[in-house]
Amino acid sequence: MITVERAMVVDRPAGEVLRYLADFGNTTEWDPGTESCVRLDSGPVVAGARWRNTSRFRGRRTELDYRLEEYRPDRLLFVGRNRTVTATDDLTLRASEGRTLLVYRASLRFNGPARLAAPFLRAEFERLADAVAGRLPLVLASR
Template sequence: MIHVEVRIDIERPAGELFAYLEDAENNTSWLKGMRSARWTSPRPIAVGSTYEQRSHFLGRDIQTSFEVTRLEPGRLVTIESREGSSFPITVTRQVEPDGEGRSRVTEIVDGDASGFYSLATPLLRRMVKRNIQRDYGTLKRLLEG
């Protein structure tokens, strides 16, 4: 099992930042290795909404279908990979105001490193954390302009 938690402060109002993060179609602009992401259910985003994404990680193409399993509008979204996805994972993104026009994002990732990935769980945990930190650095630069 992999558990990773990362926090970062971004100079953006919480509502604006959350709106950007909850829309999976923005993933290709800030997540390295993300090839595509598209909603497979109608909007607005709600518990039960689904999307598919294709990414490249550790030299492998990963196709994942996600479902929104928890949503507190403007504050928190949890997504879980659906059956048949390449890598079982749960991701929670929480946005909290942290002063005037500033927000703190916390991302929590829990994954089941089975099969191909099970042999390298400690290394995989470090790589996932490093990648999340890098991606949020990209998001920070993108949104703070």
């Protein structure tokens, strides 16, 4: 399993940040690897909401079906799956004087033979996490 984590300060109130991040379709704006992210169900964004995320990684396109597993005022937990990988995006938020401390933790658990590739992919995921940490605060600050 590969886990990457980045902490960032966002110049927006925690409630606004939470509402924006809860809609996983917004990943197209802040995740450089995401090409599209389409809601698979309808209604309010609550625990159980689902999206299909299409990403490009190392030149290959991959699709994962994500589900919002947990929606709390201080935490969002998304789990995405396909036959090769289970991806978990765990976002925790803490309000601080009109700003938000956001901790982004992404974990990838590879299935079957793909597990053998995990050690060789860590550096790529670290670079992707750096890109998210650079882009996400800017996107949120501009909202």
